Amino acid sequence: xxxxxxxxxxxxxxxxxxxxxxxxxxxxxxxxxxxxxxxxxxxxxxxxxxxxxxxxxxxxxxxxxxxxxxxxxxxxxxxxxxxxxxxxxxxxxxxxxxxxxxxxxxxxxxxxxxxxxxxxxxxxxxxxxxxxxxxxxxxxxxxxxxxxxxxxxxxxxxxxxxxxxxxxxxxxxxxxxxxxxxxxxxxxxxxxxxxxxxxxxxxxxxxxxxxxxxxxxxxxxxxxxxxxxxxxxxxxxxxxxxxxxxxxxxxxxxxxxxxxxxxxxxxxxxxxxxxxxxxxxxxxxxxxxxxxxxxxxxxxxxxxxxxxxxxxxxxxxxxxxxxxxxxxxxxxxxxxxxxxxxxxxxxxxxxxxxxxxxxxxxxxxxxxxxxxxxxxxxxxxxxxxxxxxxxxxxxxxxxxxxxxxxxxxxxxxxxxxxxxxxxxxxxxxxxxxxxxxxxxxxxxxxxxxxxxxxxxxxxxxxxxxxx
Amino acid sequence: xxxxxxxxxxxxxxxxxxxxxxxxxxxxxxxxxxxxxxxxxxxxxxxxxxxxxxxxxxxxxxxxxxxxxxxxxxxxxxxxxxxxxxxxxxxxxxxxxxxxxxxxxxxxxxxxxxxxxxxxxxxxxxxxxxxxxxxxxxxxxxxxxxxxxxxxxxxxxxxxxxxxxxxxxxxxxxxxxxxxxxxxxxxxxxxxxxxxxxxxxxxxxxxxxxxxxxxxxxxxxxxxxxxxxxxxxxxxxxxxxxxxxxxxxxxxxxxxxxxxxxxxxxxxxxxxxxxxxxxxxxxxxxxxxxxxxxxxxxxxxxxxxxxxxxxxxxxxxxxxxxxxxxxxxxxxxxxxxxxxxxxxxxxxxxxxxxxxxxxxxxxxxxxxxxxxxxxxxxxxxxxxxxxxxxxxxxxxxxxxxxxxxxxxxxxxxxxxxxxxxxxxxxxxxxxxxxxxxxxxxxxxxxxxxxxxxxxxxxxxxxxxxxx
Numbered sequence: 001x002x003x004x005x006x007x008x009x010x011x012x013x014x015x016x017x018x019x020x021x022x023x024x025x026x027x028x029x030x031x032x033x034x035x036x037x038x039x040x041x042x043x044x045x046x047x048x049x050x051x052x053x054x055x056x057x058x059x060x061x062x063x064x065x066x067x068x069x070x071x072x073x074x075x076x077x078x079x080x081x082x083x084x085x086x087x088x089x090x091x092x093x094x095x096x097x098x099x100x101x102x103x104x105x106x107x108x109x110x111x112x113x114x115x116x117x118x119x120x121x122x123x124x125x126x127x128x129x130x131x132x133x134x135x136x137x138x139x140x141x142x143x144x145x146x147x148x149x150x151x152x153x154x155x156x157x158x159x160x161x162x163x164x165x166x167x168x169x170x171x172x173x174x175x176x177x178x179x180x181x182x183x184x185x186x187x188x189x190x191x192x193x194x195x196x197x198x199x200x201x202x203x204x205x206x207x208x209x210x211x212x213x214x215x216x217x218x219x220x221x222x223x224x225x226x227x228x229x230x231x232x233x234x235x236x237x238x239x240x241x242x243x244x245x246x247x248x249x250x251x252x253x254x255x256x257x258x259x260x261x262x263x264x265x266x267x268x269x270x271x272x273x274x275x276x277x278x279x280x281x282x283x284x285x286x287x288x289x290x291x292x293x294x295x296x297x298x299x300x301x302x303x304x305x306x307x308x309x310x311x312x313x314x315x316x317x318x319x320x321x322x323x324x325x326x327x328x329x330x331x332x333x334x335x336x337x338x339x340x341x342x343x344x345x346x347x348x349x350x351x352x353x354x355x356x357x358x359x360x361x362x363x364x365x366x367x368x369x370x371x372x373x374x375x376x377x378x379x380x381x382x383x384x385x386x387x388x389x390x391x392x393x394x395x396x397x398x399x400x401x402x403x404x405x406x407x408x409x410x411x412x413x414x415x416x417x418x419x420x421x422x423x424x425x426x427x428x429x430x431x432x433x434x435x436x437x438x439x440x441x442x443x444x445x446x447x448x449x450x451x452x453x454x455x456x457x458x459x460x461x462x463x464x465x466x467x
Numbered sequence: 468x469x470x471x472x473x474x475x476x477x478x479x480x481x482x483x484x485x486x487x488x489x490x491x492x493x494x495x496x497x498x499x500x501x502x503x504x505x506x507x508x509x510x511x512x513x514x515x516x517x518x519x520x521x522x523x524x525x526x527x528x529x530x531x532x533x534x535x536x537x538x539x540x541x542x543x544x545x546x547x548x549x550x551x552x553x554x555x556x557x558x559x560x561x562x563x564x565x566x567x568x569x570x571x572x573x574x575x576x577x578x579x580x581x582x583x584x585x586x587x588x589x590x591x592x593x594x595x596x597x598x599x600x601x602x603x604x605x606x607x608x609x610x611x612x613x614x615x616x617x618x619x620x621x622x623x624x625x626x627x628x629x630x631x632x633x634x635x636x637x638x639x640x641x642x643x644x645x646x647x648x649x650x651x652x653x654x655x656x657x658x659x660x661x662x663x664x665x666x667x668x669x670x671x672x673x674x675x676x677x678x679x680x681x682x683x684x685x686x687x688x689x690x691x692x693x694x695x696x697x698x699x700x701x702x703x704x705x706x707x708x709x710x711x712x713x714x715x716x717x718x719x720x721x722x723x724x725x726x727x728x729x730x731x732x733x734x735x736x737x738x739x740x741x742x743x744x745x746x747x748x749x750x751x752x753x754x755x756x757x758x759x760x761x762x763x764x765x766x767x768x769x770x771x772x773x774x775x776x777x778x779x780x781x782x783x784x785x786x787x788x789x790x791x792x793x794x795x796x797x798x799x800x801x802x803x804x805x806x807x808x809x810x811x812x813x814x815x816x817x818x819x820x821x822x823x824x825x826x827x828x829x830x831x832x833x834x835x836x837x838x839x840x841x842x843x844x845x846x847x848x849x850x851x852x853x854x855x856x857x858x859x860x861x862x863x864x865x866x867x868x869x870x871x872x873x874x875x876x877x878x879x880x881x882x883x884x885x886x887x888x889x890x891x892x893x894x895x896x897x898x899x900x901x902x903x904x905x906x907x908x909x910x911x912x913x914x915x916x917x918x919x920x921x922x923x924x925x926x927x928x929x930x931x932x933x934x
Binding site: 102105107108227244245246249250252253254255256257258259409411414416417419428429431432433434435436437438439442444445448449451452455459460464465466 | 569572574575694711712713716717719720721722723724725726876878881883884886895896898899900901902903904905906909911912915916918919922926927931932933
């Protein structure tokens with residue numbers, strides 16, 4: 001089409017072209033429309049000068065010529081002027097806020113437009129091209145506990161309503177001719193269940209929310225089939241597996257280029273990595289802490305989920321392993337209930353499973369220190385250390401998460417801090433794996449991965465970001 | 468535009484839409500053109516029924532309506548029908564051949580069309596949609612030593628002519644309305660010097676050839692400015708730095724999302740990694756080989772470049788480090804002569820720099836075993852091992868390559884085989900680096916990275932590959 005475009009543009013007078021170019025580059029949508037109109041009229045006048053009123057057969061010819069010329073115009077304006085991509089951000093917690101800050105950095109605010117912010121109670125729909133910095137923009141959304149303020153010309157306030165969210169965004173996208181990405185920074189199953197409809201409505205999804213990719217096969221399959229529709233949006237979710245580490249992008253590239261994942265060994269939980277890297281070490285530490293003390297410290301210092309049982313249950317690791325396993329066919333059929341179908345060892349003592357108060361839970365752990373100590377000593381006796389890992393082995397059909405013993409020479413033995421580490425064996429990386437590792441903690445790395453995915457979508461919709 | 472499209476499509480009769488849809492999906496370019504023509508005529512007939520011959524003012528209205536409708540049609544057909552992306556492959560060596568094989572795999576041959584194959588002497592220009600498997604296609608290109616066969620309807624033979632390559636491809640792209648990617652699998656400086664013109668001609672470049680990104684700043688800057696043109700093609704070169712490892716993609720994502728590279732420590736040469744991982748080890752080996760013996764073995768077994776001095780000079784490491792340094796602003800100004808501006812320790816003894824015969828070179832190395840042995844013992848005395856690394860440190864402005872000593876606890880000390888390893892420190896990954904490592908050898912990983920880049924370009928031109 002670009003070629004037709006170039007040839008057709010050759011037919012136009014330089015004056016008309018310059019005029020359109022100027023209008024296109026001026027950069028607002030109405031400039032763009034008026035550029036279209038101007039060129040269309042100019043073309044039409046060139047094709048049908050008043051001296052030669054067209055006869056009907058000639059009209060058909062003009063119609064075809066106009067078709068070519070308009071396609072040319074479309075390509076020309078599209079190259080010169082690419083509309084900003086809209087971002088609707090649901091879940092304005094720590095990661096969400098950082099995503100807004102990154103998207104409104106000087107280089108990215110040329111590319112993105114925040115069109116909606118929403119927490120669990122309220123939503124604010126923003127006019128395009130609102131010129132506010134990140135903090136001012138974030139302050140437009142009241143906390144869920146506050147009442148909804150009255151709308152202004154820039155900001156329309158609505159109660160948050162997941163049922164209508166997709167329709168609202170699809171309508172906005174239609175009205176403004178702008179592609180919109182739903183950036184879901186919640187961990188809500190409800191929002192995740194909206195992805196298939198979102199994608200089918202020609203909107204894209206970017207998210208660190210693991211639910212849609214690690215829960216039931218039916219939701220996952222719905223997302224996949226929505227992506228296969230000809231007018232589908234896109235869906236990226238790098239930050240669901242390994243914080244900011246380039247895990248899914250890498251596995252996806254390998255699989256897309258004909259490689260096959262054979263085996264994955266992975267330390268996937270920053271919190272469990274942090275705990276066991278201190279608890280079970282190659283060199284004996286000066287002072288040995290009890291397991292419950294370590295959990296208590298980690299919890300106090302915010303290195304665990306609000307309720308540490310959420311880390312110790314291994315569910316988070318199972319979810320990440322499920323996401324990986326599904327990316328690497330042909331195993332999706334093995335996980336009908338998602339992470340719940342993966343064999344997962346919970347470190348939550350049976351008598352504490354129902355303790356909802358985190359402080360009471362951590363207290364209760366002390367009674368189980370001996371069990372953990374026995375496991376640690378057993379590993380030590382074999383010259384090994386304990387690590388909580390996810391394992392995927394296609395040859396044996398294994399998909400499991402749990403405590404494993406590793407020899408001191410194994411790379412997992414020398415991990416420190418909250419390091420995540422993945423060893424990916426494929427047909428190409430057969431005897432020596434591809435290894436990706438890095439800290440799983442700072443929120444900025446997760447937010448960075450979300451924004452990198454958002455850029456990926458924008459690029460596939462024609463934006464140029466960096467080079 | 469899609470929205471205008473949707474609204475405008477609502478004006479059409481379902482019959483016309485179905486007809487266009489069918490034609491679009493049928494999937495050849497002439498079907499696509501005839502779909503455009505059919506719809507254009509149908510629209511025109513709907514707008515100007517013979518009973519109401521249009522008067523001139525009405526024509527203007529029709530013109531505007533046609534503009535809208537044609538834009539709609541354009542979007543609709545573009546969504547339904549995406550032309551295959553053309554690949555012109557220059558340099559049909561081991562990596563090039565594997566790239567052809569991967570591109571013609573069942574899932575990718577829906578997306579790509581090989582339009583040209585070329586070695587240093589001959590080129591063969593192929594008709595679109597030639598239905599051949601990879602080996603049959605590759606056999607169409609005669610070896611450089613053979614004469615050029617006569618052309619056939621499917622294959623036009625030409626002498627390889629870099630001067631006209633870009634024009635040839637640009638013309639082909641214009642004639643077939645197909646985006647074309649120049650995949651350069653040579654290591655030619657001449658082909659690299661064509662990238663700016665290629666990109667400016669709306670063609671894309673994908674390559675494992677390091678020259679354009681590691682040589683003079685002027686060539687690099689020319690590539691960058693060509694990429695900034697509004698009608699520019701794209702340029703990806705992941706495989707230039709770290710074989711199949713996701714290095715540049717990762718650094719690019721970090722930088723694009725506002726992170727800053729602070730420091731990089733890297734084992735970047737598979738060959739030098741292989742040599743020193745055997746020569747200088749944490750546990751003393753049973754039998755210690757002399758350095759020249761190790762080089763001889765590696766050379767004999769094809770683990771070095773044809774002339775091992777090319778590995779030992781450190782140039783390859785310096786080139787890769789330069790590529791990395793330039794991706795992470797603001798350092799490009801520091802390397803006006805590219806890799807030649809980086810401080811690089813050569814392991815080629817001065818008396819052997821001019822020995823062009825590889826066997827004589829390897830023989831001559833034996834006289835220098837003592838020097839290497841002294842370095843090894845010195846490191847051993849400090850409880851360290853020797854590794855040849857690239858170092859980038861923004862705080863001190865260091866960009867250097869050479870032999871360094873590493874403590875046994877450093878991750879580089881436990882490397883084995885031909886492992887590459889990069890530790891990337893950024894503002895986000897400040898105290899603990901992001902680490903990427905894996906073997907640098909098998910050609911399949913380099914070819915895989917080239918094909919992953921090719922897919923990236925195709926996706927940005929509208930293709931959907933995998934999901």
